[in-house]
Amino acid sequence: MFRIRKPIKDIWYITVYHNQLAKWYKGGRHKGIDLRTRTKKHPNGIGTPIYAVADGIWERVRYDYKMGNTVILRHGDHQSVYGHLSKTNYVEGYTGVKAGDCIGYSGDTGVICFGPHLHFEIRKNGISLDPEKFIKAGENLVNWARARAILRVENKGDIKFLVKGGVVDLNQSNCWEIISKNTWGINENDFKNLLNLL
Template identity: 35%
Template sequence: MKIKKFYYYSPDKLKLVQIHNFIPKAIFGLFTLLILFVLTTVVLNNTILKSENLEEVLLNNFTEKKLLGSEIEILKKKYHKLYSKFEKLSDETRALRLAVNLPSLENENENYGIGGSEFNNIMNASFDKRKEKFNSIYDYVNKIETNIKYETSNFEEIKNKFNDNKNLYEVIPAIRPVKAKIGDRFGSRYHPILKVNRMHNGLDFLSNTGDAVLAPGDGIITFIGEKGGYGKVIKIKHGFGYETLYAHLSKFKVKRGQKVKRGDVIAFTGNTGSLSTGPHLHYEVRHNGVCLNPRNFIFENVKLFENNYLVSN
């Protein structure tokens, strides 16, 4: 079989030159081109895929950054709202605890403040730092929210204590029962009529007959009548174990079972009873049946026992 020969024109030799082993060389060349084509296709596909992945990553990062920025703004608003509520609640709790004589909370002086610059620093930080700071402040805001719940729960204790004290402040004897000077005081004394040393269970106010006798605190009239050497007597039950007694009266202005307020006129001073040496008021304060020194229940600044004063101060 005659093999077909292939030639190419050579400009250098100015003649046709035979191509030896043309077919193997042609096959090798085509195979090489095919390999190059396949490799080029693979490289291009990988480049396109990487480009698409990079675009997707960039898009995801952009979306994540945008979402994080929105979450930071939401967190910032939530923080300011919660912190304002927490500050107000803490101040009110502290004031009420002082008013009702409750101990302060262990964490009452803890500072939960975050300046506005802190949030600006977050926004200006790198993405990773921003995420880290965001998570940190997110936990911090949750801590404030937890403390608000804790502070709120304390109000039940404070409210109960304040209600008790509110009633106590209203009923406790706190003013002079009559506008007069004090004569004989509480304690052991030589009795001018009985001529013996004996306990004087109250205060004697030197008054004229007919001076107004005032209720020193809110209460209920539990006794009106004659009581031996005390003459005409009134008793007031104030509550919380407190009771007051007024002796040697000339005239009553209240009835048994009547409710009275601090400052109400309940009677008038006199000179009744065998143990009276002249017009005066004998005044006793008892707590759970035990006589106390009434001088300890006379306050010049009666506002200390007014609820508005306690809350505002």
């Protein structure tokens, strides 16, 4: 199961749902979700930071006639798509992206855009799937970990985890061994996903 975090941190308000009837799609249905980007800091909805939803690589950054400045990230089988951006943070030659990296800023570029917002899609084999499903799966895993106190408390340098018995210093090579001994009911795949989400 592909699990993701949210592409916006400061606000969460869906204005158009996946598969919703959308006249501006030539009588078709909306692919992905539209998200409000107006925040206290960015009252006009332009300039709100947009974050990578999972670890991956930069696949495409381009200007699309309909979607404006568009970023496409690849995460194995899946792609995440971010449209109508005012600006992207793509740096020439930089290919890797970590979950939570700021990949650009919201805007109102492209012709199918009635006011600033983020158009967000998850695709697999070129087909757009409901992003909410993957966000829910991510939240479920985080809540599951919270209930068992497997929480990453430090993100920079050494990784520290709150496990039963206290805070443990971990690094990428020993963390799975320690976590698996200190917890129950978690598999290696789930754990790797958790690293992306916390």
